[in-house]
Amino acid sequence: MSQRIAGTARSAGRRPVRRFRRRDVAVVGALLGMAVLLDVVVVWGPALASVGLSFTSWDGLGDIRWVGGDNYANLVRDHPAFWPAVRHNLLWVAFLGLVATPFGLLLAVLVDRGVRFSRFYQSVLYLPVVLSLAVVGFMAQLLLGTDQGVVNTVIGDGRDPVDWLGDPRVNLWMMMLAASWRHTGYVMILYLAGLKSVDPTLKEAAALDGASERQTFFHVTLPALRPVNVVVGVITVIEALRAFDIVYAVNKGRNGLELLSVLITDNIIGEASRIGFGSAIAVVLLGFSLVFVVTFLAHEWRGAHDT
Known part of the structure; x- marks a missing residue:
């Protein structure tokens, strides 16, 4: 029983x-x-x-001919725009990662403190995110153009205006600044959501232990944002390496604005129709993306495992 x-x-x-x-x-x-x-x-x-x-020669209509690694060899040795495009893409990644992303985090921290009109600030700072980079490029032309551009008009140098978009010494920096304007708002919203999810008792415990606000942020809040850091890091790399429309809207991605994405478009759908050669550039861009993303994820996961 x-x-x-x-x-x-x-x-x-x-x-x-x-x-x-x-x-x-x-x-x-x-x-x-x-x-x-x-x-x-x-x-x-x-x-x-x-x-x-990428290992073939094809114009999109005729027969596909195997050429082995010739496309990669010609790309590295003989294509004059390749290395400038690689350098510009790396600068784009560095600028978004070291300038725009930390600035977005700073804005998120300031808004999270509950300043007055915080909802208004969130809306204004997030507004550029709804715009495409092509629209941002057209806005940059209105602001930085030599013909009645807003910046040159304010400076008052109408006789010899600064060619912000045509001078290869400065146009890339202007485009990265315009792209950062959009990227900063996106990063701010992501970090703001992460800050709202941080347990407030952790901050209270750090304050009781005598930690300052700076120490609390770097030793308590920032480690708690590790999942958000992973998302923001991957998005930053993707945004930097896929940049295309903003420079194409300004001057077709030439004269100092060469990017790998522009070279891919010019070779695959341009008049030359060098699909095999353009595919080789696409594979190089894919390799850059995988190296950055995999390295960043491995670093973050290793740090999470150690903690």
């Missing part, structure tokens, strides 16, 4: 196992299958096709 009672009690204490019906399995499989298929067709399919085409 006691064994029967014990068995009944164990059975009653067990949670019933829900079994999926065939219809449930079919629905889940269909939804996941559609997502995986879309990812393969839109992302991985073109990426793998670019890797394969």
Whole structure:
């Protein structure tokens, strides 16, 4: 009797196992299958096709001819715009990562402190995010153009205006500054959401231990934002390496604004239609993206594991 009672009690204490019906399995499989298929067709399919085409010579119409690594050799040795484009992309990553992203974090901290009109500040600072980089490029032309540009008008140098967008010594910095205007608002919103989720008892405990606000932020708040740091870091790298429309809207990505994305477009859909050569540039850009993203994620995960 006691064994029967014990068995009944164990059975009653067990949670019933829900079994999926065939219809449930079919629905889940269909939804996941559609997502995986879309990812393969839109992302991985073109990426793998670019890797394969980078070893060929093809104009999009004729026969595909295998050339091995000639495209990469010509790209490194003979293409005059390649190394400037690589340097500009690296500068773009550094500028967004070391200037725009920390500034967005600073704005998030200031807004999180509950200053007056904080909702207004959030709206104003986030407003550029809804604009495409092409629109930002056109706005930069209105502000920095030599013909009745706002900046040159304010400076008052109408006889010899500064060519902010045509001078290769300064136009790249102006475009990175314009792109940072948009990127800063995005980073601010992400960090603001992360700051709202930090446990306030951690800050109170640090204050009781005698930590200053600066020490509390760097030793308590910032480590708690590690998941947000991962997201922001990946987004920053992607935003920097995929920059295209802002420079293309200004001067077609030439005369000091060369980027790898512009070279890909000019070779694949330009008049030359060098699809194999353009695919080689795309693979180089993919390699840069993977190196930055994988290195950053490995560093963050190693730090999370150590803590």
